[in-house]
Amino acid sequence: MSKKIYERPILRKVVEGIPNKFGSLKRLRPVETIDNVAINDIIDEYGSPVFIISEKTIRETYKTAYCAFSTRYPKVQFAWSYKTNYLDAVCRIFHQEGSWAEVVSGFEYEKALDNNVSGSKIIFNGPDKSDADLTRAINNKSLIHIDHFDELYTIIEILPKLKERPQVAIRVNMDTGIIPQWDRFGFNYENGEAWNAINRILTDGGIDLIGLHIHIGTYITMSKAYSIAIEKLAALANKTFDRFQKSISYIDVGGGFASQNTLQGAYMPATDTTPSFDDYAHAITTAMTSVNFPNNETPTLILETGRALIDEAGWLAGSVLANKRLADGRRAMVIDSGINLLFTAFWYDYEIFPVQETSFQSEPTTIYGPLCMNIDVVRNNIDFPLLNKGDRFVIKRVGAYTMTQWMQFITYRPNVVLIDLNGKVHVIRKEENKEVFRIQELVPKHLQNK
C-alpha cells in the first residue's frame, strides 16, 4: 500500500473577525517550468540561486508594446533603457527587435557600442557625462539629451575641438499632476528655464536641437500625465519654430511605464490595476495627434520604457535554507536569495511560488534572505505553503533593475541564464568566483608575507 503524502502537523488559532483561508488565501500553485524548461533542471545544472530570463517573453512583450504604439502613430522608435538590464544578451535581443540604445553613463555607452549599436542610434541621457564622454558621443553622432546648463556650457566649450555638429535634445521637467514631481533632472518648463536653454542652444549656431525629452517619473500609472506633458512639449516646439524656424524632429517621452509588480502599500495587486501598453499608447498617441507641431510635421515618438519590457521576462529561482519560528510564534523562512540580488524587494511585494507541488496548508510567513542583516526581508508576512529545507522556489517578475542594482555582499553573484526560443538554456553571465575579485585587488608588499 502506498503511503500518504506527508504534510506537517499544524495548529492554528482561529481569530474572530479575521479572514480564514477562504478569506485570504489565493491557493498558490507551483510554477514548475519556464517556457517548458523545468526549473529544477536549471537549478541542478546552474546552481542555486539562479536568474532565468525568457527570450520568448522579451520578444513577445516588445512586440506587444511596439504594436500598441505603431498601430496608432506613424513614427515610433523604442530605445532600450540600458540601466534596467544591461546584460549584453538582453540588450542584443532588444536591438534585434529594432530598439535603439538609451544610456546614462560612459560605461553604458561603451556597452552599447560593443553591442554594435551605431552611434546615431544611441541616446545619451543623464546628468553624468564627462568631457571625454561627450566628445566621443558627439563625434559618433549620438543624440545628446542635455540635463543641465553646466552640460550645455561644456558642449559649447568643446565645440571647436569637435568633428561633428552636436545633435542634442533637452530634457524638460514639468508639472503633469504626478506627485512627486521629478524636478531634479532637466530644465523646468513652468519657470521658463527650458525656454532659456533652447534660446541658448539655438543662438549659438553650432548645435542642432533636434528633440525634446521628458521623463515624468518612474512607475507612472496615470496615462493622463503623459497627455499633459505632450501638450506642454508641443507648446515649446511651436515657440521654438516661431522664433528660430527650426522644427523638432522627435519627442522622447522617456519611460516610466509600470510593470505588473505590486508596490508595497498598494491595496490591489498591480496585475489588476496596471495600465496596459494599449492604455499608455492610447493616451500618448492621442495627445501626440491632437496637438499641432510646427509646419504640420509629425515628430518621431521615442519611448525609453525599460521596466515594463523586461520585468516579466526575468525569474529568480533558489532554495530554502531553513525554517524557523520567531519569538512571537510567527513562521519565518530563510532562502538563499536576499536583497543582495533583489534590491527592488524594498518597494515591491514580489510574487513567490514553490517549484513543486506543496501542501494545501499555508501559514503567514516572513521570507528572509541569507544575509546577516535584519533588513534582508524578501517578503513580509505572506501566506505561504510550508516548504522544507532544500525545497525550491521561484520569484516572478525580477527582470528589471535586479541585475544592474545587485550587490556583491558576502557572497558571489549567481549565474544568469537565458532560455532561447527553442528552449535551449544559455549562461549569459557566469557566476562569480574568488578569482573575479582577486584580480581587482592588490596587496601591498609588506602584507604579502605568509
Next chain:
Amino acid sequence: MSKLNSLAISDNGFIFKPSTGESFTTNELGLFIIQFLKENKSGEEIINAIMQDFDVDNVTAGRDMYEFLDFLKKENMID
C-alpha cells in the same frame, strides 16, 4: 492526557476549547497525533506510527511532531 479530553475536536480538524472559548484548526496529521496522545502513546511510538502511514523520514517526522507538541503546550492543551 486529560487536558486533551476536555477539548471538542471534530473530524474536520476544528478544535474548540470550552475553558477559554478559543477555536483552532488543525490538519490531518495534527488530528492523527492528537488521537495517539489521547491514547497515552509515547513520542517514539507516535513517530513510528506516522512513518508507517505517511511518506516521511524519521528526522522530519520527529522534528515536526515535537514542534507540534510545543504548540499544544503553548496553548495549554497538554502538559
Next chain:
Amino acid sequence: MEKKKLTIAITGLNNIDSPGPGVPVIRGIKDSNLNARIIGLAYENLEPGIYMPGLVDKTYLMPFPSTGSEAFLERLEYIQEKEKIDIIIPNFDSELYLFIKYSTKLLEMGIHTFLPTMEQFEERHKDNLPEYAKKYGITVPESKAIMNSNELANLPKPLSYPYFIKGKYYEAFKVSNQSQAVYYFNKLSAKWGLPVVVQQAIHGTEVNVIALGDGEGNTVAAVPMRKQYITDKGKAWGGITLNDERLLEITHHIIKQTKWRGGMELEMIKTDDGEYHLIEINPRIPAWVYLAVGAGQNIPEMLCRLALGEKVDPVTKYEFGKMFIRYSWDLIGDIADFEKIIIFGEL
C-alpha cells in the same frame, strides 16, 4: 402570478457598529415582489448576516479583494457552479473595482450586475473631487490628495484646521493640528493605500441622498435624509427622510450629467446660508437603504430589475418624516455553525 425564482447574491453582511449595506438590501428584496433565493457573500467569519435566522439561504466566504482578481473569480466560479446566481449586488467600495472590471466576464457566467462604469467609478474618487466638481458644476469643500506626510506641513491655502483626513476607500478623521494629521495620515495610508485626502471641514448640517441612476441620465429613485444621531465612528444610528427639493435637484443634476449607473449615496453639508457642499460620492447603496424602502422607494428591488434589463419607471414619491433607528440585537449562534464557516467556508 408565479414568477421565476431568482438567485441573488449580496455582499456586506457585516451588520456591526459600522454596518455594511448587505442586510438592509436583503430586507428590501424580501419585502418586494421578487421571488428570490438569497446567497450571502462574506469576507469575515463573524459577519452577523451569516448567522441571522431567515436572512440568507446560504453563505460563502470570499477572498478579500486585495488578494486579486484570480482568487476572486475562481471563488465566484466555484459558487456559480453550485448556485446559478442571477444577480450580484456588491456593497463594499473596495470590491467594486473588481466587480466593475470583470462585469462582462460575470455576465458570461450568467451573473448580472448593475454598476457604474469604470470611468464613473474612477472619476468620483475622493482624490479627484475638485476636478469632478469643476466638470459637473458642483460645489465642494477645498481638498487635496497627498502622497507624503511632509505635505501636511504646507497645505495650500485656504485649507486650514480643522479639516478631515480621509482614507482612499474608507474612514475619515477630523483633525485640528499637525501631529494629529500625521498620525491619521500614517494610519490611513497603511490601511487603504495612497493617496490620502485632506478636505476642509465645513460648518453645517450633514444631509445625504440615496439614489439610483439608470445609466442614461435618469434618476430612478432618490430619497434625502438627515442623520439624527451619529456614532463615534461617524455612522448614522438614526435618521429622518427630508423634503428638500434643492437637494433632490442637485441629485438629479449629478445623475443627469454623469449618466450614473447603479446605486449611489451623496454626502453633503448644508451650510447655515443654505448652500450645499458635496463632500463625498459613494458609488453604491448605503447602509441606511432600508429607510428608503420604508419611505416608499424599494431601491434594492429596482436595482435588481435594472440589472435584469427590465424597464423601471422612475419613482419620485416618498414619505418624508419617516425615521430609522438602528438597534443592536444579540442573536444566539452555535459553535457548529462557526465551525462550518471556518472549515468549509460555507454555511
